[in-house]
Amino acid sequence: MSVSGVLVERNGEEGISQEKSTRGVLVGNRAWGNGQAGIFLANIAYGKGGAMDTGGALISGNALIGNRMGAVLRRVRYLSLENNVIEGNCGGVFVVGDQGRPGRAR
Secondary structure, eight states, rough: EEEEOOOSSSHHHHHHHEOSSSOEEESSOOOOOSSSEEEEEEEEEEEOOOOEEEEEEEEEOOOSSSSSSEEEEESSEEEEEOOOESSSEEEEEEEOOSSSSSOOOO
């Protein structure tokens, strides 16, 4: 899935969200004033599970301004979040891990 050149503003929830998808390209968008994340990328939005391989999803060149969170990355791995403008949000980037327990260093 590719989303580019989109303006999302003042939604009660996420501006742009992607769930259970691979190789997503979210480039050159503007998300401002949204009730949750400007961009939300997740394996499972409302549930439990391990981190999903996104196959190299790309989040780049976006303006994420004045949202509750700029970008939320939930239970995902193997992606790039780069060259975005993230300002005026309650939190800039929020990364949520998977349900697994970390191993003990030996």
